[in-house]
Amino acid sequence: MAWIILTIAVFTEICWALSLKWAATIGTWQASILPVSLSFLNMALLAFAMRGISAGTAYAIWTGLGAVGVIVGGMVFFNEKVSAVQVGFMALIVIGVVGTKLFSAS
Numbered sequence: 001m002a003w004i005i006l007t008i009a010v011f012t013e014i015c016w017a018l019s020l021k022w023a024a025t026i027g028t029w030q031a032s033i034l035p036v037s038l039s040f041l042n043m044a045l046l047a048f049a050m051r052g053i054s055a056g057t058a059y060a061i062w063t064g065l066g067a068v069g070v071i072v073g074g075m076v077f078f079n080e081k082v083s084a085v086q087v088g089f090m091a092l093i094v095i096g097v098v099g100t101k102l103f104s105a106s
Contacts, residue, residue: 002052009045010062014069016042021078057104064097 016038023031050058068090074080082090 002049002058005045006049006053006058006061009042009049010065010069012038012042012045013062013066014073017066017070018073018077021074054105057100060100061097064093064100068093 016035019035019038023035046058046062049062071080071082071086071090075082
């Protein structure tokens with residue numbers, strides 16, 4: 001169950017970071033309600049996942065997949081450009097996350 005919660009936390013992390021970019025483009029205080037709300041939800045989900053997964057493993061997976069997800073989301077929603085070298089390093093992050101999961105004790 002902790003891995004499912006962590007997966008939801010990763011998705012929430014991606015949505016949170018992308019909502020920061022969105023709120024910055026809108027430029028109103030009302031737009032900041034979404035990223036602030038997602039921040040609280042995000043932290044709660046991560047904390048809940050850490051009940052069944054070691055903190056280091058959960059945090060590494062959360063930040064790694066979150067970073068890759070935000071880059072991909074930036075490309076899709078904000079037309080941000082990514083170089084081939086960046087894609088290669090993103091692949092290394094995903095490989096690291098997979099290895100972290102495969103060799104975790106929980």
